[in-house]
Amino acid sequence: MPTLAPSDYLVHLAAISTLICYLFRDQIKLRFFAALGDALLTGYYYFAFDKPLWNGLVWTVANVIINVTMIIILLREHRMSLLTDHEMTLFRCLETLTPGQFRKLLKIATWHESEDPVQLTEEGAALNKLYYVLDGNITIGKQGRVIEREPKMFIGEIAFLRDKAASATVMTASKSLYVSWDQAELRALLKKNEDLKNAMSSLLTTDMADKVARA
Template sequence: MLTDLTTSSLLITMAGSLQICGYLLINQVYLRLTLLAGTCFYIAYYYTVADAPLWGAILISSLTVLTILIGLVGLYAKHARWAIPKAHADLYPLFDDLPPGDFRNLVTSAKRQILRADIVATTQGQRPDHLYFIIGGTFAVQKGTAAFDVPGPTFAGEVAFLTDGPSAATTRLPAGLEVLVWRRYDLARRCKRSPRFKLAVEAVISRDLARKVALAVAPDTRWVGQ
């Protein structure tokens, strides 16, 4: 009897300690692994603490184990390279700060195309209907009286998307550019449904904006008025 009490005390102590430590971890994989180990100790405790196993508690704990395992599989899939769509694998180096799963969600919600004609992607003072990512090439931007060319890869219409307001400049994309195109309304709705997807979108746009700021210089006076 004393041995049984000692074993039960050890099991419940290990279970509680592991779960407490798990809640202190930030890394999602380590957190789940620690909770998984703690739950397994709880199952062992429920099996040995009484004369007959506590099947109700064991069943609930077993379901908890299953849930944790499903979460671990999801985390693995999110970071697995095979999550990158083959049709967009060449673009992943441009978004390599995103886990493959977030990259997949981002690019599969876009339409990839080569422009057959010149288009006005954004108009200064108006809210655009689309968000563009220019994969390569150069396009023209006009802001007030200043006009300049911008090289890809980069976004167009990203400030208007983030602020849900009008565009700060007029952007003209020439025929032949390869682009990713998102409908603003659809992308915003998807961001609203999934906070994680919203964070992924904001992360890539913020990095693009930081790059533009780092490369920005005072407008060349030769462009003024043209």
């Protein structure tokens, strides 16, 4: 049986690490073992031959860099400890969003706290914002009918989804906390992030269905 040189073990360890990576659904663990496998394979290409196999080595190094970069990005997306209490409350309300998706949405959000009633929308008028009310009851007026709703709901979602005027006049309570997104900026963000677009569509559709059920 031939004796393996110390450098020969690298290729076997690389193969084992690569096989292990396929056992994980978690992207961080998967990419860690993929990067480890390529790092070991890089060592094999460099040490196992009289002259390093530069062609293969360049690509394994590139794979290591890509995977390590993605691990850093994923770790940043999973780090939610820096969120404020209000941001964490909003994150829990938008339950279909991943931490990374939520942070993207948060970057273009504007927070509002008011001690007086605020009119968010006017029935039939153009609307360039999407709102989410976190605290303070909401008064909704439509076709002469006025109803009051509890917070934790989107306002202006129909106008946003259909690109039309507001379907109702909405007022906040005397004390309220809400978030707004500029429609144009939000559309641009969703256009670049298909997964976020799908998650937001699900949230807005569910929100509309809840409103209909409570009407």
